[in-house]
Amino acid sequence: MRSSSFLPRFWQHFLSVMLIASITAIFFALRDVLDTTLVALLYLIPLGMITAFWGLGPGITSALITFLTFNFFFIEPYYMLTVHRPTDVVILVVFLIVAVVISQLVGRAQAGLAAATAREREATQLYELSTALTGLHDDHSIAQILAKQVQAVAQGEYVELNIRGTEPFAFQLPKISPPTRPPELIVPIQAARGLLGEIRLWRAEPAISSSERRLLQTFASQGALALERAWLTQAESRAKILEESDRLKSAILSSVSHELRTPLSTIKAAASSLRGKEVGWDSPARADLIGAIDDEADHLNMLVGNLLDMSRIESGALKPKREWNILSEIVGSVFARMKHLAEEHQIEVEVPENLPLVPVDYVQMEQVFTNLVSNSIKYAPAHTVIRVHARVEDESIHVQVSNQGPQVPPEHLERIFDKFYRITAADRVTGTGLGLSICKGIIEAHSGRIWAENVPDGLAFNFTLPLTWDGTRAPQLPMDTETE
Amino acid sequence: MSNAPHILVIDDEPQIQRAMRTILTEKQFRVTTASRGEEGLALAATNEPDLIILDLGLPDMDGVEVCTRLREWTQIPIIVLSVRDSERDKVAALDKGADDYLTKPFGIEELLARVRVALRHSARTQGAQSKVVKAGPLTIDLAWHIVKRGEEEVKLTGNEYKLLAYLASNHGRVLTHQSILTHVWGPADADHTEYLRVYMRQLRKKLEANPERPEYILTEPGIGYRFIADE
Numbered sequence: 001m002r003s004s005s006f007l008p009r010f011w012q013h014f015l016s017v018m019l020i021a022s023i024t025a026i027f028f029a030l031r032d033v034l035d036t037t038l039v040a041l042l043y044l045i046p047l048g049m050i051t052a053f054w055g056l057g058p059g060i061t062s063a064l065i066t067f068l069t070f071n072f073f074f075i076e077p078y079y080m081l082t083v084h085r086p087t088d089v090v091i092l093v094v095f096l097i098v099a100v101v102i103s104q105l106v107g108r109a110q111a112g113l114a115a116a117t118a119r120e121r122e123a124t125q126l127y128e129l130s131t132a133l134t135g136l137h138d139d140h141s142i143a144q145i146l147a148k149q150v151q152a153v154a155q156g157e158y159v160e161l162n163i164r165g166t167e168p169f170a171f172q173l174p175k176i177s178p179p180t181r182p183p184e185l186i187v188p189i190q191a192a193r194g195l196l197g198e199i200r201l202w203r204a205e206p207a208i209s210s211s212e213r214r215l216l217q218t219f220a221s222q223g224a225l226a227l228e229r230a231w232l233t234q235a236e237s238r239a240k241i242l243e244e245s246d247r248l249k250s251a252i253l254s255s256v257s258h259e260l261r262t263p264l265s266t267i268k269a270a271a272s273s274l275r276g277k278e279v280g281w282d283s284p285a286r287a288d289l290i291g292a293i294d295d296e297a298d299h300l301n302m303l304v305g306n307l308l309d310m311s312r313i314e315s316g317a318l319k320p321k322r323e324w325n326i327l328s329e330i331v332g333s334v335f336a337r338m339k340h341l342a343e344e345h346q347i348e349v350e351v352p353e354n355l356p357l358v359p360v361d362y363v364q365m366e367q368v369f370t371n372l373v374s375n376s377i378k379y380a381p382a383h384t385v386i387r388v389h390a391r392v393e394d395e396s397i398h399v400q401v402s403n404q405g406p407q408v409p410p411e412h413l414e415r416i417f418d419k420f421y422r423i424t425a426a427d428r429v430t431g432t433g434l435g436l437s438i439c440k441g442i443i444e445a446h447s448g449r450i451w452a453e454n455v456p457d458g459l460a461f462n463f464t465l466p467l468t469w470d471g472t473r474a475p476q477l478p479m480d481t482e483t484e
Numbered sequence: 485m486s487n488a489p490h491i492l493v494i495d496d497e498p499q500i501q502r503a504m505r506t507i508l509t510e511k512q513f514r515v516t517t518a519s520r521g522e523e524g525l526a527l528a529a530t531n532e533p534d535l536i537i538l539d540l541g542l543p544d545m546d547g548v549e550v551c552t553r554l555r556e557w558t559q560i561p562i563i564v565l566s567v568r569d570s571e572r573d574k575v576a577a578l579d580k581g582a583d584d585y586l587t588k589p590f591g592i593e594e595l596l597a598r599v600r601v602a603l604r605h606s607a608r609t610q611g612a613q614s615k616v617v618k619a620g621p622l623t624i625d626l627a628w629h630i631v632k633r634g635e636e637e638v639k640l641t642g643n644e645y646k647l648l649a650y651l652a653s654n655h656g657r658v659l660t661h662q663s664i665l666t667h668v669w670g671p672a673d674a675d676h677t678e679y680l681r682v683y684m685r686q687l688r689k690k691l692e693a694n695p696e697r698p699e700y701i702l703t704e705p706g707i708g709y710r711f712i713a714d715e
Contacts, residue, residue, distance in 0.1 A: 324678035332696035333703050363706040
């Protein structure tokens with residue numbers, strides 16, 4: 001009975017008696033005016049109210065008290081507790097029946113209300129759980145949400161979630177050492193695929209009720225569904241990756257066999273003619289051939305390097321070794337190394353040396369500049385300008401490598417960073433078609449962004465690099481003093 | 485011929501062994517080859533070569549380990565060979581006592597230049613140190629702490645001078661970030677590569693004609709720096 005929470009039982013009985021007593025006093029005062037039958041009828045009002053509010057116990061007490069007072073004060077002979085007429089017995093029985101029937105009705109309504117509220121609460125909790133679990137695709141966050149919801153509902157001392165699978169793990173709430181006794185409740189997380197784990201709940205007081213047990217079982221099955229969904233999503237993306245890497249491999253094979261054969265043919269031809277007697281010892285052709293072997297060997301080396309970089313990016317093994325670096329130093333060393341390649345172009349570098357230090361991998365950033373510049377050299381006509389420009393923009397550095405080469409149709413601007421992507425199939429330009437996608441891989445590994453855009457006189461590659469590393473900017477340097 | 489420097493090549497690739505033997509013999513060196521780490525260590529102990537060329541990717545043991553074991557008893561110069569993208573291994577080998585490195589594939593001029601520097605350096609550590617280092621218009625007098633560009637004296641701060649002196653007295657050799665930082669700033673600052681970047685830029689501004697395209701203070705990407713002096 002819910003009413004028990006308002007007043008202790010004793011007080012309910014006491015107040016019932018007091019109420020009946022005061023009503024009796026009123027009736028007693030009006031005894032001469034009121035008919036006995038009317039009094040009996042009027043007594044039903046407080047009796048009904050008491051039963052409705054405080055339940056069967058006080059109801060029966062009131063019924064008996066009412067009967068006694070009625071008998072004592074209103075039935076002749078007055079002031080005697082004797083029952084002379086059978087109708088008096090009927091009145092007593094009526095009082096009792098009224099008390100019992102009303103209390104039953106009210107009790108049933110209250111129990112129904114309580115059950116409905118509990119059901120609504122359960123439904124809300126389940127809804128909250130399933131909403132929280134929606135869209136989660138990894139076991140750890142699912143376990144975390146599930147444990148939190150279980151704890152919110154059960155208010156246990158300790159909740160532990162054990163998840164099985166390829167990498168079993170446990171999630172505990174709160175973050176203290178678990179109780180030494182065995183858990184009060186273990187609910188298995190069961191899915192079609194098998195047992196995925198279990199919920200372990202420690203709560204000695206109050207004991208876990210059957211409805212709570214049922215609710216936690218529903219929680220467990222919701223958890224199982226979420227884990228199953230996550231597993232399927234992962235399986236699907238694994239399948240996609242495999243498919244993609246399969247496609248990549250066959251593309252690599254076809255591209256590579258072609259690309260590798262070109263420099264190899266040159267080397268083979270040059271080496272065999274040097275070995276033969278056709279080329280004179282001092283002829284200029286000899287120097288040419290040797291130069292060709294040297295250049296083509298470098299070219300081969302670059303191709304192999306690109307392939308390795310790409311496979312590293314693909315497998316997620318490209319981890320930048322970040323250090324605070326000076327961008328202009330990196331750009332300078334790239335152009336120093338590319339001097340002979342960029343002879344036919346005019347290079348303009350506008351990288352202010354007072355730019356803040358950038359947290360980047362020196363070697364990888366060299367690779368990015370090398371690839372972007374060599375791409376520009378390949379496509380832009382001779383004697384045009386290739387410009388490298390850098391500036392600070394908010395919390396990042398913005399770099400632009402632009403050339404006066406042919407523009408790229410807008411619909412291709414994004415796709416030129418794809419692997420093996422060429423705008424035209426029959427292309428005079430050689431290469432693996434990996435240079436730009438390597439740039440993209442490296443820049444993204446540095447949490448930057450890279451894109452291409454058409455500029456009025458050509459094409460520009462842009463990228464950004466964050467100026468912060470783990471949330472901090474370049475450190476201040478210790479003071480240094482001038483010597484004599 | 486017996487005075488010719490003796491080079492021990494430890495590399496498991498027969499083609500590389502063959503090429504090294506041909507080229508180095510042509511250049512009047514005596515060459516011994518080993519294809520495994522243990523064999524190389526044994527040959528180094530019995531033959532006492534003047535220089536060791538060591539491939540870091542050996543089948544039986546880690547090249548860095550070979551370096552460490554050699555350095556337990558000898559200061560024979562070691563040049564390590566490795567493939568691109570293994571900066572970590574190169575730095576590890578250099579910090580374990582290797583003198584220089586070459587990235588495969590390399591040109592023969594590069595190899596010979598490294599060999600010359602390594603041999604000269606080992607001769608220098610045994611004999612008297614040269615007190616004046618010249619590089620183009622630069623003159624660095626290590627005894628008197630004077631740096632001149634042409635006839636003009638260059639004003640350097642304390643750390644700048646310490647840095648330059650360390651580079652110049654090891655000219656031709658690669659010096660790792662860690663070794664420079666430890667030498668100039670002390671072991672506590674060995675991770676502060678940003679000091680190096682900033683001080684190198686200042687040094688280049690004071691010493692190089694074009695600080696963006698340095699001729700004397702060269703960056704070795706991912707490894708360290710190298711000072712190029714006149715031969």
